[in-house]
Amino acid sequence: MEDAVREFNAWAPRLMDMGINLLVALLILIAGWWISSLLGGWVRRAATRSSKIDRTIVPMFYSTVVWAVRIFTVIAVLARFGVQTASLIAVLGAAGLAVGLALQGTLQNIAAGIMLLMLRPIRAGEYVALSSGADGTVEEVGLFLTRLVQGDGIHLTLPNSTVWNATITNYSRNKTRRLDIPVPVRYGDDLEQVLAKLTEIVNGREDALKDPAPQVKVFEYKENGVIVNVRVWAEASKYWDLRWGLYQQIRTSLEAAGFQPPIPLREIQNPRTGAAPAAPALGAKDSGKNVSDDAAT
Incomplete structure (x- = not known):
């Protein structure tokens, strides 16, 4: 004891x-x-x-x-x-x-994350698109992963090395964005009236910036009509509202003013006489085939 x-x-x-x-x-x-x-x-x-x-x-x-x-x-x-x-x-x-x-791949992600934070090609809240095919609004750049939220609400998580090695298109970094809308005009329509109408539409939009000034110019000649380019600038946050609004307003305003969209036309020659037969109904491929068959006989 x-x-x-x-x-x-x-x-x-x-x-x-x-x-x-x-x-x-x-x-x-x-x-x-x-x-x-x-x-x-x-x-x-x-x-x-x-x-x-x-x-x-x-x-x-x-x-x-x-x-x-x-x-x-x-x-x-x-x-x-x-x-x-x-x-x-x-x-x-x-x-x-x-x-x-x-763990070389993991360390590569850490190094890529540090480079992304130092050089900051992307920032939280910016909408970006990668050459790998991924796109979305940047939610977070972490130590290993970058998180994006796509436009349809899907959450996308990518390794930092994938983001760093991709070509990054940043749609939100600049405060303004340019919008170009091609407007086809039929041959025979009064081009000056169309230009005046488009200018009136663009100047009436409050979400279209006045500086740089909007431009409405003849851009190209096509087989079925003249292409007029409507070029306007907008704030990055209002870009899509302006785009959707202009596409609808231009079409409805031109139709209300009597300007119809150009329709592709095709002239079929008779190889024997050189004369054109009766024009088929527009937009009917089968009719064009029948006319060519009749002409051949």
Whole structure:
């Protein structure tokens, strides 16, 4: 009995120290995790409220702050138990090198994400299209992935390396966009009246910018008519409203003014007499075939 008491008295200080170390380490771990979340939330709120900080970098900046604090917390906990942190860091560095070689694609995504945030060819809220075929509004550029929301509401997630290696068409970076609408006019219609009518339509649109001034010009000659190009500028946010509105308004206004869209015509010659037979009904391919057959006979 005396030996057990003597052995317990010998182990009691060690057990007490171990218990205190466990308690302190647990408190450090809890405090570190709480502080990391607190700092991360503060960084996110500060970045969101500031108009000078691009919200594209907020998710990556948040993750960096949070995990930097947590890594230092874990190192402090290990140091509490007497672990040599210098040798641990060296081991982690070697392990990181081995993992990096095994995960080259993942590290490539991280490097691509850093380049996307540094050069910022895309930003949150911008509508972009990639040469890979993906398009949508940028939701977030993270450490590994870029998230897009397509026009039909589908959420699209892409590796950062895919975005970085693609040709990016950014439709939202400039404040204004140009709209070109080809309007066909029949031969024989009064071209000057058509130009005047189109100019009146464009000038009457409030969402069409006055500077640069709209242009209505003859652009090209086709087999069935003259192509008039209507060129206007609009704010990027109003581009589609202007496009849809002009396409509908131009067609209805020209028809109301008596201008009909050009219809393709085809003249069939009699190879023997050189005279043209009676014109077939427009738009009927079978009629044209019958006339050519009759002419051949």
